[in-house]
Amino acid sequence: MATREQVDELLAKMAAERASLIRVAEGLSPEDALRVPVDAEGEEQWTALEQLAHLCEMERTYDAWVRAALREENPDLSKVPWQTVPIPVEEANRYTVADLLRQLELERQYTLGLIDGMRLEDFDRVATSPMFGTLTVLQWLRSFYRHDRQHTAQILGRQSDYQPNFKGREPNQRRARLELVARRQQGLG
Incomplete structure (x- = not known):
């Protein structure tokens, strides 16, 4: 069973990695926030603003996955709808770093409230994702600080130094995102 020490460690790492992300983001010039790395692939092609928007979306989506695991026994997370946020990735470059950091702060406040309302045994519940397999709620929540570290x-x-442990090959989230936007514009999804 999950321990109080594990939960405290989770919260400490979430705070430390988010603080590091915020320091880096606040240090970006407007030009740097819009820079696209040369020769990058997948989500590494995103601007810093797009990366921050992606973190907002994933925080909200991870929260939905945790809520699903708390509601039912080992839910199939592929059936949990993708969560939308006020500033989606495809619109991020029209905003400022400060706008996106405010959104990240709101998302994190919700996440911390969710964790605060959980009992220790809730951290042992499981949910299954086609991309990541079956993980406990504690493992899903650890994704928050690892994901922050990756995008920082x-x-x-x-x-x-952190790479997600995908089952199979990592999906090209940038390409998938562009395809989704194109389908939306055509009225297909």
């Missing part, structure tokens, strides 16, 4: 490195133009 990408914003800095470095390879992250």
